Amino acid sequence: MRLQDVGEISIIESVRRRSRYLNNVVIGIGDDAAAVTWKNGWLQLLTTDLLVEGVHFLRDRISMRDLGYKSLAVNLSDIAAMGGIPRYALVSLGLPGDLKTAGLREFYEGMYELADAYSVDIVGGDLSSSPFIIINLALTGEVEESQILRQDRAQVGDLVAVTGALGGSAAGLATLLTPELSLPSETIERVLAFHDRPHPRLREGRILAKSGMVNAAKDISDGLGKECITIAQSSRKGVIIWADRLPIITETKQVAERMKVDSLDFALNGGEDYELLFTFSAANLQQLKELTREENMDFTVIGEIVAEDLCYQIVDSEGQHRPLKAKGYNHFQ
Amino acid sequence: MRLQDVGEISIIESVRRRSRYLNNVVIGIGDDAAAVTWKNGWLQLLTTDLLVEGVHFLRDRISMRDLGYKSLAVNLSDIAAMGGIPRYALVSLGLPGDLKTAGLREFYEGMYELADAYSVDIVGGDLSSSPFIIINLALTGEVEESQILRQDRAQVGDLVAVTGALGGSAAGLATLLTPELSLPSETIERVLAFHDRPHPRLREGRILAKSGMVNAAKDISDGLGKECITIAQSSRKGVIIWADRLPIITETKQVAERMKVDSLDFALNGGEDYELLFTFSAANLQQLKELTREENMDFTVIGEIVAEDLCYQIVDSEGQHRPLKAKGYNHFQ
Numbered sequence: 001m002r003l004q005d006v007g008e009i010s011i012i013e014s015v016r017r018r019s020r021y022l023n024n025v026v027i028g029i030g031d032d033a034a035a036v037t038w039k040n041g042w043l044q045l046l047t048t049d050l051l052v053e054g055v056h057f058l059r060d061r062i063s064m065r066d067l068g069y070k071s072l073a074v075n076l077s078d079i080a081a082m083g084g085i086p087r088y089a090l091v092s093l094g095l096p097g098d099l100k101t102a103g104l105r106e107f108y109e110g111m112y113e114l115a116d117a118y119s120v121d122i123v124g125g126d127l128s129s130s131p132f133i134i135i136n137l138a139l140t141g142e143v144e145e146s147q148i149l150r151q152d153r154a155q156v157g158d159l160v161a162v163t164g165a166l167g168g169s170a171a172g173l174a175t176l177l178t179p180e181l182s183l184p185s186e187t188i189e190r191v192l193a194f195h196d197r198p199h200p201r202l203r204e205g206r207i208l209a210k211s212g213m214v215n216a217a218k219d220i221s222d223g224l225g226k227e228c229i230t231i232a233q234s235s236r237k238g239v240i241i242w243a244d245r246l247p248i249i250t251e252t253k254q255v256a257e258r259m260k261v262d263s264l265d266f267a268l269n270g271g272e273d274y275e276l277l278f279t280f281s282a283a284n285l286q287q288l289k290e291l292t293r294e295e296n297m298d299f300t301v302i303g304e305i306v307a308e309d310l311c312y313q314i315v316d317s318e319g320q321h322r323p324l325k326a327k328g329y330n331h332f333q
Numbered sequence: 334m335r336l337q338d339v340g341e342i343s344i345i346e347s348v349r350r351r352s353r354y355l356n357n358v359v360i361g362i363g364d365d366a367a368a369v370t371w372k373n374g375w376l377q378l379l380t381t382d383l384l385v386e387g388v389h390f391l392r393d394r395i396s397m398r399d400l401g402y403k404s405l406a407v408n409l410s411d412i413a414a415m416g417g418i419p420r421y422a423l424v425s426l427g428l429p430g431d432l433k434t435a436g437l438r439e440f441y442e443g444m445y446e447l448a449d450a451y452s453v454d455i456v457g458g459d460l461s462s463s464p465f466i467i468i469n470l471a472l473t474g475e476v477e478e479s480q481i482l483r484q485d486r487a488q489v490g491d492l493v494a495v496t497g498a499l500g501g502s503a504a505g506l507a508t509l510l511t512p513e514l515s516l517p518s519e520t521i522e523r524v525l526a527f528h529d530r531p532h533p534r535l536r537e538g539r540i541l542a543k544s545g546m547v548n549a550a551k552d553i554s555d556g557l558g559k560e561c562i563t564i565a566q567s568s569r570k571g572v573i574i575w576a577d578r579l580p581i582i583t584e585t586k587q588v589a590e591r592m593k594v595d596s597l598d599f600a601l602n603g604g605e606d607y608e609l610l611f612t613f614s615a616a617n618l619q620q621l622k623e624l625t626r627e628e629n630m631d632f633t634v635i636g637e638i639v640a641e642d643l644c645y646q647i648v649d650s651e652g653q654h655r656p657l658k659a660k661g662y663n664h665f666q
Binding site: 119138 | 334335336337338339341344345347348351352353354355356358361362366367369371372373379380381382383384385387388389420421423424425426427428429430431432433434435437438441445449452453454455456457458459460461462463464465467469471473664665
């Protein structure tokens with residue numbers, strides 16, 4: 001058996017099953033970040049993300065500045081998904097010898113732009129030569145033990161909601177891969193910005209954590225459908241997504257129309273939106289709406305948590321149910 | 334200008350110069366690990382290491398089990414160099430789809446062998462497809478603020494010492510790269526063990542930290558010469574190494590003899606020995622000897638810290654001085 005025969009999810013599951021914790025690990029392998037005991041009611045969060053040229057990005061389709069920005073953004077998003085405050089970053093780079101030193105400078109400038117905005121310190125790293133660009137960031141954060149957001153506590157009767165709007169990053173990727181679409185340049189610019197410079201929802205993660213009303217949360221790195229299933233599965237529940245409620249970015253609809261595909265597919269399976277996906281008791285809807293409005297934060301209800309035996313479903317605008325699939329990017333398949 | 338035109342040291346130096354710290358960073362970019370304020374007189378240590386197939390290892394020359402072991406060992410060695418206790422690891426893997434699942438299992442078994450021995454928890458990670466194997470570990474640790482070992486506090490009049498013996502890993506690599514040497518299999522096995530399964534000097538790091546006598550320390554990942562220069566340079570001192578005092582592994586001498594090279598070169602420039610290099614006041618030599626003997630720990634004095642204007646020198650057995658060069662592995666050159 002080879003990795004490509006079993007696929008990413010099964011590999012991670014086998015690693016998770018064999019994991020064992022000797023110290024004060026509150027959340028281990030599987031959630032957006034690990035959480036370990038720290039001090040006075042606070043947990044430390046630990047997360048890492050590996051970006052590989054040719055898999056996660058194409059060198060001639062993203063500026064080094066945006067690459068630096070995005071490398072940190074995807075890690076910050078993991079801390080946001082736990083409701084935490086980011087702190088310290090370690091940056092490992094594998095770089096080809098023929099890369100321009102100016103490119104590396106721009107990479108760090110892009111990363112520091114975001115690091116400074118969120119008071120993150122880049123305290124160390126490692127550097128290696130490599131045939132192509134490899135970027136690995138590890139990031140610490142902190143969150144109150146009583147307020148941490150985790151993926152595995154969704155309850156039957158919860159509503160499922162997302163911050164912002166979906167499908168921007170996938171539409172951006174589509175314009176990169178099919179430049180012959182000849183879309184208006186403003187449309188391309190806007191969807192590319194979602195793809196290259198995702199906005200980590202740290203502020204929203206903190207608001208949700210402090211609300212005390214959120215039962216489960218994740219960031220949308222791998223596609224909404226896959227993340228919904230992960231929340232449901234790890235909570236031992238089912239989930240129903242209402243397709244016509246999904247907030248889809250206007251320009252994404254334009255790209256989808258030009259490509260003659262369903263924009264729902266971008267929103268559901270595209271991935272890399274880095275919005276927050278979260279669940280809370282339907283009884284708290286009004287209260288959460290008021291609280292978030294005061295904080296100038298938007299969210300959209302897109303579905304509900306149901307009993308485990310109802311599995312994972314999506315309901316279209318005609319009321320037709322079909323199975324929700326984890327179609328987000330799956331390494332090795 | 335390209336990275337290969339400026340070299341690793343200059344790249345790291347430019348990154349370090351532009352770094353800025355907003356939070357409680359005690360040691361930032363440059364030492365074996367970063368140190369940030371933790372709790373009640375303790376600092377948290379943060380370190381990361383990237384291993385790239387074809388650069389750090391060859392897939393057909395190391396078992397997946399040893400690769401897992403070594404990936405953690407090199408990170409543990411960074412914590413040892415700071416006098417710390419290791420805690421939590423994040424493991425990022427880029428893997429080719431045709432890799433056998435059994436290979437990945439062996440990789441984790443090798444890593445857990447060492448993780449269990451030192452009570453390290455593997456709490457998370459990331460997984461990506463990749464054309465070749467990429468391994469990045471990030472590791473946290475902790476150390477008493479008053480006892481941390483750092484590279485930049487060497488004093489004039491300090492003696493320079495190392496744990497264990499040198500040149501094992503480099504000789505192991507040499508037997509891999511020149512199999513036609515036809516050495517006794519026990520010799521090959523022994524030097525390969527140094528190369529594939531380095532022993533992180535965590536116990537020794539703690540003894541040295543607690544002694545309160547060590548002024549500066551590093552682990553020998555890049556070659557003794559380069560590490561001595563780093564200690565001297567970051568402490569704004571000079572260093573003199575006494576060539577005939579270097580403890581060289583017996584089998585390394587055999588390999589060097591067969592290859593008709595000077596075994597001193599393996600010991601001085603080979604790298605990946607993962608022994609500890611440290612300095613302490615000559616006045617404390619007897620006391621440190623007694624203390625370490627009680628703990629069943631060995632070390633060898635190999636040189637002295639001198640004034641900065643004496644630069645970096647090595648003295649051979651005839652008393653001839655020549656400049657000490659940072660010949661350890663230099664990425665991009």
